[in-house]
Amino acid sequence: MQNKEExxxxxxxxxxxxxxLRSLAEEKWNSQIAEGxxxxxxxxxxxxxxxxxxxxxxxQKITSHQPITAKHLDFDEFNKKAVDYAKDKxxxxxxxxxxxxRNELLRQLxxxxxxxxxxxxIDGDGKPFSAYYYLIGFIPHxxxxxxxxxxxxxxxxxx
Numbered sequence: 001m002q003n004k005e006e007x008x009x010x011x012x013x014x015x016x017x018x019x020x021l022r023s024l025a026e027e028k029w030n031s032q033i034a035e036g037x038x039x040x041x042x043x044x045x046x047x048x049x050x051x052x053x054x055x056x057x058x059x060q061k062i063t064s065h066q067p068i069t070a071k072h073l074d075f076d077e078f079n080k081k082a083v084d085y086a087k088d089k090x091x092x093x094x095x096x097x098x099x100x101x102r103n104e105l106l107r108q109l110x111x112x113x114x115x116x117x118x119x120x121x122i123d124g125d126g127k128p129f130s131a132y133y134y135l136i137g138f139i140p141h142x143x144x145x146x147x148x149x150x151x152x153x154x155x156x157x158x159x
Contacts, residue, residue, distance in 0.1 A: 004117045007135040008109055011102075014142050017149075018044060018098045021091075029091050033152040038083065040152070043145050045086035045094050046079055050138070051101040053078075058129060059108045062121060071124035109135070 002010075021029070021044065029040050038046070057070035086094060109117075112131050120128040 002136075004109075004112075004114055004132070007132070007139065008106060010139050011109070011135055011142070012106055014047070014102055014146070015099055017146050018095055018102075022095055024091070026091060028153075031152075033148055039086075040149060041086050041089075041091065041094060042083045043149060044098055045089070046082040047142070047145055048094060048098040048101055049078070049082045049085065050141070051098070051105055054134060054138070055101055055105045055108065058123065058134065059105055059131065062116070062131060063108050063111055068121050068129055069124045070129065072127070 021040070024040065032039055033043065053073075054070060058068050060066075061068045061070075109131055116131075118130055118132040120130045120133075123129040
């Protein structure tokens with residue numbers, strides 16, 4: 001079982017990956033990663049908005065000793081809103097926001113004591129929620145999307 005420090009270190013890996021996209025050509029940024037799939041922009045926005053959601057509705061609530069308001073959302077609806085949100089945003093704006101929300105999540109997670117890290121709180125649906133299980137659930141989500149994007153970058157012809 002990974003400890004808090006190991007989980008936070010792994011969750012940090014998203015930041016240098018997103019920073020590396022600053023130099024990505026806009027054409028690539030707006031390219032579908034596969035036929036019928038999202039663009040690079042959509043994937044990064046999707047991840048950024050999940051970070052924002054869990055920061056505001058769960059992790060900040062834990063650190064400020066307030067009830068958690070995060071609920072189990074309709075993923076398809078959330079993801080559709082992320083794609084819509086990204087349409088009129090500039091590449092650097094999405095990258096900056098992604099780094100901001102992930103850094104803030106990491107700062108807040110780091111401020112939770114080792115003991116409190118695994119404590120189960122009750123979320124907005126009345127289900128158990130802990131910082132530990134949040135990271136256990138979302139680190140594979142990071143890995144999935146980062147692997148998707150890296151595969152796309154290695155397959156796509158360089159421009």
